[in-house]
Amino acid sequence: MFVLIWATFLLCVRVSNAETGTSQQCNGEYCITLSERLTAEAGLCVVIPCSFTTGSGFTPKHIVWYKCGPYSRCEYDDEIIFHSKNNIHIQNGFEGRVSLLEPDIRQKNCSIIINDLKESDSGSYRIRVNGERNWREDGFASIQRITVSVEGLSQKPRVKIPTLTEGQQATLTCVAPGLCSGSVPEITWTWRGAGGTESYITGNSTSFRTKNLTPFTQKHISTLTFNSSAEHHNTNVTCKIRFTGGKTTEGDSTLKVNYVKEVNVSGGTNVKEGETLNLTCSVESFPPSPIMWSKLASYITLHNDTGSATLSIINATTGDSGQYVCTAKHMNNTLQENINITVISARVKHCGSYSTVLPWIVAGVSLTLNAFCIIYIWFLWNSRKKVNLHKEERTYMSLQKADASPDYDVIAQHIN
Numbered sequence: 001m002f003v004l005i006w007a008t009f010l011l012c013v014r015v016s017n018a019e020t021g022t023s024q025q026c027n028g029e030y031c032i033t034l035s036e037r038l039t040a041e042a043g044l045c046v047v048i049p050c051s052f053t054t055g056s057g058f059t060p061k062h063i064v065w066y067k068c069g070p071y072s073r074c075e076y077d078d079e080i081i082f083h084s085k086n087n088i089h090i091q092n093g094f095e096g097r098v099s100l101l102e103p104d105i106r107q108k109n110c111s112i113i114i115n116d117l118k119e120s121d122s123g124s125y126r127i128r129v130n131g132e133r134n135w136r137e138d139g140f141a142s143i144q145r146i147t148v149s150v151e152g153l154s155q156k157p158r159v160k161i162p163t164l165t166e167g168q169q170a171t172l173t174c175v176a177p178g179l180c181s182g183s184v185p186e187i188t189w190t191w192r193g194a195g196g197t198e199s200y201i202t203g204n205s206t207s208f209r210t211k212n213l214t215p216f217t218q219k220h221i222s223t224l225t226f227n228s229s230a231e232h233h234n235t236n237v238t239c240k241i242r243f244t245g246g247k248t249t250e251g252d253s254t255l256k257v258n259y260v261k262e263v264n265v266s267g268g269t270n271v272k273e274g275e276t277l278n279l280t281c282s283v284e285s286f287p288p289s290p291i292m293w294s295k296l297a298s299y300i301t302l303h304n305d306t307g308s309a310t311l312s313i314i315n316a317t318t319g320d321s322g323q324y325v326c327t328a329k330h331m332n333n334t335l336q337e338n339i340n341i342t343v344i345s346a347r348v349k350h351c352g353s354y355s356t357v358l359p360w361i362v363a364g365v366s367l368t369l370n371a372f373c374i375i376y377i378w379f380l381w382n383s384r385k386k387v388n389l390h391k392e393e394r395t396y397m398s399l400q401k402a403d404a405s406p407d408y409d410v411i412a413q414h415i416n
Helices: 002-017 346-400 406-412
Strands: 022-027 028-033 037-041 044-047 050-053 059-068 080-083 098-101 112-114 123-133 136-141 144-152 159-162 171-174 185-191 205-212 217-227 236-242 247-253 258-259 265-266 270-272 277-282 288-296 301-307 308-313 322-330 333-344
Touching: 028 136, 037 044, 044 144, 080 098, 136 265, 159 247, 171 185, 171 236, 258 346, 277 288, 277 322, 277 333, 288 308, 308 322
Parallel strands: 037 144, 270 333
Antiparallel strands: 022 028, 028 050, 044 112, 059 080, 059 123, 098 112, 123 136, 123 144, 159 171, 171 217, 185 236, 205 217, 236 247, 265 277, 277 308, 288 301, 288 322, 301 308, 322 333
16 A cells, blocks of 8 residues: 555655655665655645655654754754654644654654645655564654745636536536645636626535545545536636635636527618518527528528528529528527518519609699690680670671662651
C-alpha cells in the first residue's frame, strides 16, 4: 500500500517540479534517503518522501521532523513540527497538519504529508530517527536538509460539462485541485451572463462529496444540477474553490446548450410580374440549423444555407405563384413554414383598371349625350316657335295694308 501512496504523491510533486531528485545520506550502516528540493502550492499539500535503513541491533521507535531557519542546526525542541510519540511541543502553526504516510515505523518509511500549506511553510526540513540499540536509547539524523518552497496557488479546478439540451436537467461537476487529505475546501458555483454580471444560477441544487482514493489521497467534488435553457447558451459558469487560509482558485467554462426557436420568414409575398421577390427564412438555434427552400409538391431545392436562407425570384412570372416551404432541420427535429406567393400579371392588372374605370366612362358619355339631346330638342322647339310667331305677324300686317283697288273699297264701305 505504501508504494501506491508514495507513487501517487510523487506523481503530484513531480508535476509541480520535474527537477525533484533524491539523495541517500549514510553514516555507516545508517542511511536516510530524501528528496533534495520540493515545490508545492499554498492551500494544497506536500509529501516529503523519506526512507531509512539501520544497522543490525537497532530498533526504530520514533520519527521526529524539524523545520528551521538557514543558520540553525535544526535539532531543537522548539523547531519540532512532528513527533510520532509526543506531539506536545509542536511548532506553532503545524498542529494537526503533519502526519506520517506509514504509521508503522518498523516499515522504515519516514515520509510525511503536510496539509493546508502556507507560504510561511517554506524553509529547511530535517528528520531524526530515534530508537534503541542493545536496549539503550539511540538515534540518527539526516545530514543534509530538504528545502521546501511553497508558492502561490496556481492550479485550477477541473470543470466537467455534459451535453446540454434546452428543457433537460443537467449536472456539472467540479473537482478541486490536489489530492490532499487536509481540510475540506469550500466550493461555490456562479455564472456570468451576456451582460457580464456575475450571479448564481437559479433553480439549481448543489452537492458535495469527498472521494477517498487512498488513506492519504482524496478528491473533493462538487456538482451543480439545473434545468438547461437557451438563456444559458454561451454564458460562463465558474467553480470557485476556497481552501483553509483563504487561498482561492477558480475554473470556468462556457456553456453550450442545444436549442431551437421557431421558424421566422420575412419579406413580401406579393410581387408584380417582372419584378424580384426576396423571402428570408431564419431559425435561431444551436448548433446552427440547415435551412432549405422548396416549392410545394416539388423535390427541387431552390436554395439552402445554414442559420438563414434567402429565396430570390428574379423577373417573376405568374408561373412562380404558389406555395413555398421553408424547412429547417435541427438535430432530430424538422421544422417547416409554408408561404403563399402571388405574382400579379401585368395584363390582368391593366384589364382590371379598365373594368374599374369603364362604368364611369359610360356614365359620362351617357350624361353628355342626354345633355346634348335636351339642348338640341330645346333649340328645335324654340326655333319653331319663332317661325310661327313671324307668320302670324305677317298675316296681320297684310290685313292692315291699304289697297287702292275698288274691291277693297267696297268691302270697307258702310251700308246706311
